[in-house]
Amino acid sequence: MTNTRLGIVLMLCTTFVFAMQDGISQHLAREYNVLMVVMIRYWFFAAFVMTVTARQAGSLRAAARTTQPLLQIGRGVLLSLEICVMVLAFVHLGLVESHAVFACYPLIIAALSGPILGERVGWRRWAAIATGFVGIVVILEPGWGVFDPHALIPFASACMFAVYGLLTRYAARRDAAATSFFYTGVTGGLVMTCIGLWVWEPMTPADWAWMGLLCLTGAGGHFLLIKTYEVAEASAVQPFAYFQLVFGASLGILVFGETLETNVAIGVAIVISAGLFTFWREARARRRAAP
Structure with missing residues (x-):
């Protein structure tokens, strides 16, 4: 049975855990x-993914079965x-500004859903996308002093x-969620192992404890x-995913x-407003399309 209130609570807990991560x-x-940090994190995540998908699909072989492997x-x-890119952003910009800029990703999805998925993007959604990118410009402040690349x-x-x-939406047209989840963890784990082993560094016992906590928060x-x-339903809880920005900035x-900064607060308000409008439009369109 659908329990929206419980779903909202769980989404808030999810965003808090991801912010701690x-x-x-x-x-x-x-x-x-x-x-190296992302590689070790992926080792634990890949093990978690294989455990979950094997249970959902019945076996790892069933989870890995797909007609669209590439x-x-x-x-x-x-x-x-x-x-890797986002963790690098945390190092150079910090959590506040990194999350502020990253909050525009739902608008990028909305903009690219037409050419990639063939979905219709009306003028209202384009207006929301344009508004959101105005918010990004406010956050980045190009033209005020020297722009930080x-x-x-x-x-x-x-x-x-x-x-x-x-791509996940596109894959879902032919594959089960367990299959997509399996490839997310296993492929990422293999790729990061091939890359990360070349930059291995010894870690202190205290930092191994932090690494263990990182793996646990990820899973x-x-x-x-x-x-x-x-x-x-995803449409009911997705807007609350923005609380990761709140928790991350607070941390x-x-x-x-x-x-x-003032410009970051104003820009984030604009981006989130545009994103919430986009979520609302998508939910409304799905309700109209439902029989």
Whole structure:
């Protein structure tokens, strides 16, 4: 049975756990190579994914069965590289500004859903997309002093995650969710192992403890997300995913001593408003299309 209230609570818990994961990633990536940090994180995540998908599909062989292997492998590779880019953004910009810029990814999905998925994008959605990118311009402040090119790192991450999301939708037309989840974890784990082993660095016992916590928050966040979509419709809980920005910014300010600039606050408000309008339009369109 659908339980929207429980779904909202679970989504809030999910965003909190993912925000803690981002904070730990920032801490570790300041001390060690980003690729190594993401690689170890993926080892645990791949084990978690194989456990979950084997249970959902009946076996690992059933979970891995697909008629579109290149698409599924490409999705997994893209997500693993996107995580590396985002962790790099945490190191250079901090949690506040990185999350502020990354918040535009639903608008990028909306913009690319036409050429990639063949969905109709009306003028209202285009207006919301344009408004959201005005918010990004406000955050980045191009033309005020010297533009920091590091601000493009989280934007690149948002673009990569948006394409990953669209490819996931496309893959879902022919594959079960368990299959897509399997390739997300296993492919990413293999790719990051091939890359990360070359930059291995010894870690202190204390940082191994942080790494263990990073792995647990990664798996725990995905587990909560799975449970969220089991009890509630995605359209009802998706807007609450923006709370990851709130939790992440709070962590950056309270723990890492970051500041929330006025232009960032205004830009984020514009981006989130445009994103919520886009979610509302998509939910309304789905209700109209439902029999």
